[in-house]
Amino acid sequence: MSRRRALVIGGSVGGLFAAHLLRSTGWDVSVFERASEDLAGRGAGIGTRPELFAVLRRIGIALDESMGIVRVRSRKYFAPGGDCLQELPLPSINSAWDRIYRPLRDAMPPESLHAGRALVRITRNDTVVEAVFSDDSVEQGDLLIGADGLHSTVRHACLPEAQPVYAGYVAWRGVLDESAMPSYVHADLFEHMSFTVAGHELLLCMPMPGRDDDTRVGRRRFHFIWFRPVAWDTELRDLCTDAHGVCHGVSIPPPLIRAEVIANLRATARTTLPPQMAALVEMAPQPLLQPIYDLVSPRVTIGRVALIGDAAFVARPHVATGITKAALDAQSLVDSLLAADGDLDKGLAAHNQKQQPFGRSLVERAQMLGSYLETSPKSTQAREAADFHRQPKNILREYGAAGSIHDAKPS
Numbered sequence: 001m002s003r004r005r006a007l008v009i010g011g012s013v014g015g016l017f018a019a020h021l022l023r024s025t026g027w028d029v030s031v032f033e034r035a036s037e038d039l040a041g042r043g044a045g046i047g048t049r050p051e052l053f054a055v056l057r058r059i060g061i062a063l064d065e066s067m068g069i070v071r072v073r074s075r076k077y078f079a080p081g082g083d084c085l086q087e088l089p090l091p092s093i094n095s096a097w098d099r100i101y102r103p104l105r106d107a108m109p110p111e112s113l114h115a116g117r118a119l120v121r122i123t124r125n126d127t128v129v130e131a132v133f134s135d136d137s138v139e140q141g142d143l144l145i146g147a148d149g150l151h152s153t154v155r156h157a158c159l160p161e162a163q164p165v166y167a168g169y170v171a172w173r174g175v176l177d178e179s180a181m182p183s184y185v186h187a188d189l190f191e192h193m194s195f196t197v198a199g200h201e202l203l204l205c206m207p208m209p210g211r212d213d214d215t216r217v218g219r220r221r222f223h224f225i226w227f228r229p230v231a232w233d234t235e236l237r238d239l240c241t242d243a244h245g246v247c248h249g250v251s252i253p254p255p256l257i258r259a260e261v262i263a264n265l266r267a268t269a270r271t272t273l274p275p276q277m278a279a280l281v282e283m284a285p286q287p288l289l290q291p292i293y294d295l296v297s298p299r300v301t302i303g304r305v306a307l308i309g310d311a312a313f314v315a316r317p318h319v320a321t322g323i324t325k326a327a328l329d330a331q332s333l334v335d336s337l338l339a340a341d342g343d344l345d346k347g348l349a350a351h352n353q354k355q356q357p358f359g360r361s362l363v364e365r366a367q368m369l370g371s372y373l374e375t376s377p378k379s380t381q382a383r384e385a386a387d388f389h390r391q392p393k394n395i396l397r398e399y400g401a402a403g404s405i406h407d408a409k410p411s
């Protein structure tokens with residue numbers, strides 16, 4: 001009997017987790033990634049969780065300090081004047097997005113990875129899914145996995161009603177070398193995850209591995225994420241308009257961000273942020289702009305199609321679960337198929353029943369954690385959540401904390 005074949009759309013972390021786990025259970029797997037260039041330059045630092053390391057170990061990838069992780073000793077909350085108001089001894093492990101991506105990609109047989117292949121549509125019946133690519137090539141599989149991110153073509157084809165909803169704020173992100181940090185900034189911030197809240201804005205910052213996974217003192221890097229309310233129709237489009245007056249929609253390649261936009265960002269940092277954090281914004285060579293969205297899919301399986309990772313759900317970054325959720329989605333899918341003992345439809349139904357409520361509750365939890373960033377909370381519950389979650393002690397305890405993912409599990 002020939003092996004079952006899975007077509008995985010999207011060769012980022014979610015697609016690679018699914019590909020490895022399916023291959024380990026005997027599937028023939030092909031991964032199709034739209035980008036023809038290496039994805040390793042994407043992303044910045046990430047928080048990690050034990051669940052992520054467990055899935056990596058199952059695939060045969062072990063991470064330790066020598067391989068690009070950085071330990072965080074505690075969490076700190078800073079007042080606008082620069083005083084540390086609270087410190088919580090909550091150690092954690094930070095890594096970098098490409099530190100997770102690269103070993104996953106390198107461990108895949110090259111013949112299973114097809115870069116530069118963009119899915120344009122799918123057709124399906126009860127047993128076969130057909131994928132059509134932009135070069136008019138066609139592939140068939142018993143299962144198609146949509147791991148194609150927030151603006152998923154697969155989700156759009158199967159669940160057009162599930163659309164990302166703008167959260168009302170953006171994240172400005174920046175990375176700088178440890179060696180470039182002034183000593184007073186380094187002493188206060190490095191080895192900690194630090195926060196400040198100014199009005200409806202939050203900045204958090206933390207260490208991450210250096211280039212080439214270097215974790216030696218002086219070779220590491222540091223990054224910040226600054227959440228700021230931005231009106232969708234007017235302000236965001238202006239931020240995404242380049243120096244030639246070309247509007248790039250609701251995102252913009254970092255080098256095209258206008259110099260005056262960056263200058264304004266830095267000027268605001270100087271007047272509203274603690275001086276240590278303003279210095280980060282001042283010194284980060286190329287800040288990136290990222291609109292924040294919520295995405296909830298009503299189902300994560302549709303016939304022989306499964307959605308995983310950001311294609312299925314996007315929770316705001318406050319729960320810091322994106323990569324771990326992509327890994328857990330892939331694991332749930334493969335374990336559900338295994339438990340169904342060859343009955344593909346039964347396995348997919350079991351996966352949907354388990355993982356859809358999980359994704360939905362993560363999104364809801366992230367909305368609560370970020371409610372104080374919305375300038376006009378939509379409900380009384382959101383207003384109460386905003387008051388609770390903007391308290392320094394609650395920010396330190398709850399932000400991306402281990403509880404986020406466990407509390408989100410359906411009862």
Ligand SMILES: Cc1cc2nc3c(=O)[nH]c(=O)nc-3n(C[C@H](O)[C@H](O)[C@H](O)COP(=O)(O)OP(=O)(O)OC[C@H]3O[C@@H](n4cnc5c(N)ncnc54)[C@H](O)[C@@H]3O)c2cc1C
Pocket residue numbers: 009010011012013014015032033034035039043045046047048097117118119120147148149150151152153171225290308309310311317320321322323324325326
């Ligand atoms: C501000 C911010 C902070 C974050 N912090 C953290 C954190 O601390 N911890 C954490 O775990 N996560 C974090 N994340 C989230 C994390 O980066 C994502 O959740 C994760 O990358 C999702 O992986 P994915 O494979 O599902 O999707 P993606 O990484 O988006 O990959 C989708 C892939 O599909 C490809 N693709 C798209 N369309 C097509 C097509 N038609 N055909 C073929 N290929 C296609 C794309 O090129 C892309 O490579 C953060 C995110 C943000 C915005």
